[in-house]
Amino acid sequence: MSEWAMTLGRGASEIVRWTAAGHLHDALKDAPVADLEPLADSGWPEPLLHAPACAARLREDGVRDEELLLGITYHSTGHPEFGLLGEYLYMADFLDPGRRFLAPEREALRERLPGDREAVLLEVLRHRITSLLDHGALVLPASLLLWNRVVTS
Numbered sequence: 001m002s003e004w005a006m007t008l009g010r011g012a013s014e015i016v017r018w019t020a021a022g023h024l025h026d027a028l029k030d031a032p033v034a035d036l037e038p039l040a041d042s043g044w045p046e047p048l049l050h051a052p053a054c055a056a057r058l059r060e061d062g063v064r065d066e067e068l069l070l071g072i073t074y075h076s077t078g079h080p081e082f083g084l085l086g087e088y089l090y091m092a093d094f095l096d097p098g099r100r101f102l103a104p105e106r107e108a109l110r111e112r113l114p115g116d117r118e119a120v121l122l123e124v125l126r127h128r129i130t131s132l133l134d135h136g137a138l139v140l141p142a143s144l145l146l147w148n149r150v151v152t153s
């Protein structure tokens with residue numbers, strides 16, 4: 001996130017925000033579900049609870065950066081109101097080199113960033129949504145709304 005922010009010529013405070021988003025978004029990833037549930041709204045699948053719970057905790061701690069909080073809340077699903085920070089965090093999460101699945105495909109997508117934002121964002125959305133469909137899993141409306149926003153922009 002830091003490198004992308006710098007390459008895109010974002011200002012110093014933006015680089016700090018993007019870096020913070022990268023460091024913080026999975027801060028509660030290993031927390032017990034019982035600790036996360038009270039922090040998140042209902043309707044979140046268990047594997048994703050860490051995201052809204054992290055944003056809620058940051059809000060409790062005084063963070064008022066709504067774009068940052070939205071990006072963290074929806075970093076695994078996408079959200080139609082994402083700005084650049086949210087979009088890049090969503091892509092960074094999927095394209096994390098530490099993950100093993102689809103390694104060649106994801107490396108190729110990483111190499112196109114940060115320049116080819118819209119096309120890569122659609123590819124990441126397509127991978128994530130079709131994987132959920134293939135597994136008969138819940139697709140949150142926010143994911144489809146982001147897809148629809150990007151394909152019609």
Ligand SMILES: [Fe+2]
Nearest residue numbers: 025026051076
């Ligand atoms: Fe996450």
